[in-house]
Each structure stands twice: as structure tokens, then as C-alpha cells.
Amino acid sequence: MVVLAKGELEQIALPAAEPPPADVRSVDLSAPAGPAREAAARALVAACEEHGFFRVTGHGVPARLVRAAEAAAAGFFARPQGEKEEEGPTLGYGSKRIGGNGDLGWVEYLLLGGTPAAAPSSALLPCAAAPSPSAPAGPLRDLLDEYTVAVRRMACAVLELMAEGLGIAGGAGDAVLARLVARADSDCMLRVNHYPPRPALNPSLTGFGEHTDPQIISVLRANGTSGLEIALRDGAWASVPPDGDAFFVNVGDTLQVLTNGRFRSVRHRVVVNSEKSRVSMVFFGGPPPGERLGPLPQLLGDGGRSRYRDFTWSEFKTSGCRTRLAEDRLSRFEKK
Ligand SMILES: O=C(O)CCC(=O)C(=O)O
Numbered sequence: 567m568v569v570l571a572k573g574e575l576e577q578i579a580l581p582a583a584e585p586p587p588a589d590v591r592s593v594d595l596s597a598p599a600g601p602a603r604e605a606a607a608r609a610l611v612a613a614c615e616e617h618g619f620f621r622v623t624g625h626g627v628p629a630r631l632v633r634a635a636e637a638a639a640a641g642f643f644a645r646p647q648g649e650k651e652e653e654g655p656t657l658g659y660g661s662k663r664i665g666g667n668g669d670l671g672w673v674e675y676l677l678l679g680g681t682p683a684a685a686p687s688s689a690l691l692p693c694a695a696a697p698s699p700s701a702p703a704g705p706l707r708d709l710l711d712e713y714t715v716a717v718r719r720m721a722c723a724v725l726e727l728m729a730e731g732l733g734i735a736g737g738a739g740d741a742v743l744a745r746l747v748a749r750a751d752s753d754c755m756l757r758v759n760h761y762p763p764r765p766a767l768n769p770s771l772t773g774f775g776e777h778t779d780p781q782i783i784s785v786l787r788a789n790g791t792s793g794l795e796i797a798l799r800d801g802a803w804a805s806v807p808p809d810g811d812a813f814f815v816n817v818g819d820t821l822q823v824l825t826n827g828r829f830r831s832v833r834h835r836v837v838v839n840s841e842k843s844r845v846s847m848v849f850f851g852g853p854p855p856g857e858r859l860g861p862l863p864q865l866l867g868d869g870g871r872s873r874y875r876d877f878t879w880s881e882f883k884t885s886g887c888r889t890r891l892a893e894d895r896l897s898r899f900e901k902k
């Protein structure tokens with residue numbers, strides 16, 4: 567349940583128009599080495615340049631794990647509000663408030679550290695409540711941890727294919743992008759969002775307001791329910807048709823910086839206009855806190871100018887924490 571105070575419903579009410587469907591490219595992660603993999607890597611790079619968003623097939627995450635995690639999460643959200651709030655500190659439960667700066671949505675969520683049983687250091691950013699690290703693991707937590715391990719592995723495989731497509735893969739063991747998400751101290755997390763059906767009389771509500779994700783990549787899936795929309799280059803919104811089996815990947819702010827603006831951190835939002843509830847599970851792949859980030863020298867070319875000044879991931883998060891959801895967090899790191 568999302569309990570809104572007087573006046574809050576009006577803040578998140580939207581007109582009912584659904585935008586046209588986005589032309590989302592598919593990338594087959596299981597393409598065999600050789601021309602098929604090269605084509606997949608090219609498709610991935612093109613999608614990151616065009617939309618900053620693509621669909622992943624051949625991902626290797628077992629369907630039974632996805633279904634079990636999703637069902638367990640839905641079971642949690644169906645429990646009485648008091649019980650959810652009681653368990654809140656152990657699972658990072660929150661409702662309607664996104665971040666600490668007044669953004670509201672028709673959503674309740676769980677927020678877990680991406681390294682199983684570790685406390686996350688950020689929500690969308692680090693300002694939101696973090697679960698207690700000493701929390702005992704329950705069956706839901708165990709399933710979500712197992713899911714996170716599998717999706718994190720996939721995120722690294724996506725980043726390896728991406729490096730190949732960019733021509734910066736280097737030699738074996740030189741995982742220039744994947745290493746940022748694969749390290750034990752990488753700042754990864756899982757967010758499970760539940761968007762209850764829209765209330766009667768309201769054609770459409772903001773579930774999760776427009777924003778870009780701050781990390782390197784986000785790997786997302788939902789229970790075959792529509793609602794996710796992405797902004798195209800011309801600013802128009804396009805809806806993402808639900809997909810029961812594939813995962814979707816967002817380019818995050820940090821990947822836009824690493825590629826010196828070649829890849830686009832995709833603006834996206836969730837609109838609730840359905841009578842069915844939506845459960846989405848989003849893995850955020852972020853770098854270690856002290857990692858220095860800036861455009862990769864391999865992508866600058868000879869005499870190329872860096873569009874961003876270097877920063878650490880901690881610095882970026884601290885600065886982003888002070889912003890509203892929809893704000894452009896990268897502008898303050900752009901070189902004039
Ligand atoms: O729930 C979704 O489908 C997307 C949510 C989202 O964008 C986020 O949690 O950052």
C-alpha cells in the first residue's frame with residue numbers, strides 16, 4: 567500500500583496519454599565468438615549511443631530464479647503495512663518517498679546491498695535509509711541475494727561485450743569496464759519496486775519520476791507489466807513494451823562519463839496506469855567508492871578533449887544526494 571497524505575495525490579497525478587512504443591534494440595549475450603558476437607557488440611554500442619537503453623536476451627539468468635524472487639517480493643509487498651514497516655530496517659523497505667529531497671511516487675520498495683548480506687551505501691543515491699548490516703537473512707533475502715549474484719554476473723558479461731564493441735577490451739584479465747562492477751568493494755545494489763494498481767478515478771500516476779541512474783549500468787526486469795518509459799534524444803517519451811523473459815539495461819551517468827559522452831545516460835520514468843501491479847527488480851552496478859572516474863583515455867583519441875573533470879564515485883554520490891530526482895547530476899562535472 568502507498569499511503570499518501572492530503573495533497574500528495576495531486577502532486578503525482580498525470581494525464582492518461584500513453585506514448586508510442588520505443589524501438590528497443592536486442593542484444594544476444596549468448597552469441598558465439600566470431601561474427602555473431604561481433605554483431606552483438608556492435609548492436610550494443612549502437613543502442614548505447616542512440617537510446618542508452620537496450621534489451622538483453624541469452625542472458626543465462628535461470629527463469630526459475632527470476633520467478634521465485636519476483637513471487638517472494640510480491641508476497642512481501644502483500645503483507646500488512648505494519649509488518650512491512652517492522653521488517654523495514656532489514657530489507658531497506660520504503661514507501662512513496664524517493665531520495666531525501668521531497669520526490670514522491672506511487673511506489674513502495676526494498677533496497678539491498680549488491681554484495682550479498684552487505685549493507686548498500688546508496689538508494690538511487692546514498693541519502694536514503696540503508697538496511698542494517700547485522701540483519702538476519704530470511705528466505706526472501708536469500709532469494710534476492712541469489713538473484714543479485716546472477717544478475718551481477720550478467721552485468722559484467724554485458725560490460726565485457728561493451729568493451730569489445732568499443733575496441734577497448736585489451737587482453738585476458740584486463741576487463742576495463744567489468745572490473746568496476748565486479749570488485750568486492752564495488753558499490754552495487756538491488757532495488758525491488760512495487761507499483762500497486764492505480765487507484766480508481768485516477769487515470770495515471772507517477773510511479774517513479776523521471777531521472778537518470780547515477781551508476782555505470784542498471785539491469786532491470788519487471789513482471790510483464792507496462793509502465794516504464796524512456797526519453798528519446800528529441801525529448802519525446804516512448805513506452806517500453808513489457809517483456810517477460812528479457813532484461814533491460816540502462817546506461818547510467820557514470821558510463822556516459824567513462825565514454826566521454828558517447829553513450830547516453832537514459833532518462834526514464836515509470837507511469838502507473840494499469841490495473842495490475844508492477845514489480846520490478848533493478849540491479850545497479852556502481853564502482854568502488856574511492857574509484858577515480860573520468861573519460862577513459864582509450865576513448866579520447868589523439869588530442870581528444872575530455873568533456874568531464876575527474877571525480878570519485880563517493881564525490882559524485884555526495885553531490886547527487888543534494889539534488890531532486892529529475893535534476894541533471896552530471897552538469898556540475900562538465901568542463902566548461
Ligand atoms: O521500476 C522500474 O521499472 C524502474 C525503476 C527505476 O528507474 C529505478 O529504480 O531507478
Ligand SMILES: [Fe+2]
Nearest residue numbers: 777778779834
Ligand atoms: Fe532508474
